[in-house]
Amino acid sequence: MDEEVTSGSDNIVTEFNTYEDFLDSQITSLDLYYLEDEELARQLVELGYRGSGEVLKREEFEARKAAAEASRLSKRSQQKTLASSGKEPKDPFLRALAQREEANRSGKMTTLIFIRDKNSRGQEISGYIDYAHRLKTEDFEPYFVGKKRLLPRPSDLSFFNWETQTSASNPTPNYQVIAENATGLLFKNKRDRKILNVDPKAGTPGDNSMRTPVESKKYTQIVIYDHITRRKT
Template structure:
């Protein structure tokens, strides 16, 4: 029942561009004949004395109008920003990224991707990538369409070149790197301050976190750590 009412409200705010248009729709030619004042006729409709439709105050109409517009923009933005939409994804790694794209863009999840493979020079590299951060700073259309291959960079959370022994670590908007630790490399989520332990020997990666190994013929090794963010209520 509530859904039907909500749908009716949406119809009202989408059908009429302005509140005056909404009021005018309930004024008959007979009303205008007797009242001889369009503004007075509108006031009577607003007060519920005339008209057969729903009584709706200006503030409520405007609020619903804004909510409907925000919902429309949100849906359009989501469809526009999902780079994986409509792509034929045969590689298990790209499918795994696609499954997590919306949650990482919306902030429900912050995934860290561990990758080990060779760069264009044939050097073995490895690193930890903040997937949500990369989604906001890069166009993933090229990755999902297969035009580019996702690899760790020196600017990611952690990066290591096994040949040159170049090592870097950087904080991101989502994670703080804890490098000097007896348990090995740790990442601290900046939103809920939970610790993510990426040690494969650890019993668990941490609270609200999971560890998933991905088998892909395109990479030597891939592990995805998913952290579900729980905001304080």
């Protein structure tokens, strides 16, 4: 019952710009004929003596109006934060990034992206990118509209230039790099401390993790590692 009342009130505050407009909607021409005073007619509606609709005090109307506006702005802001919003990329890799954007921004998921391809100098490079971290530090709209190509950098989790033999590794807010390990490169999630094993020969990348190779004509090799983060209870 309460939910029905709330829903009805929400419809009221979105339909009418002011409280006076709401009151006027319940005043009939017959009311004005007998009362001969618009302000008095409004007062009677507010007190519940006139009008067939819901009785809503000015304070409640204003509060619900403010809440409805805040909700509208929140939804609008959320849509703006998604760089993939409104985009329909044809490339499988960009589609995969778009599908994971909201989850990585909200913290439900932390995705690592392995990319191997050539840089602008024609040198083969490879590395692991913390997608959630990149989303917070970089505008991804140019990637989703095809103006830029996502490539690993020396500032990412892991980077290697095969021609110059230059390598680099850096921790991010989400992952710690474990480089000196007999089984190969490992990443520890800082939130739940789970280990992500990116060795393709490993039976599984780890708890709550999934390995997904992605075919794209624009890249030599792409592998996506999704890790579902779970809060400790």
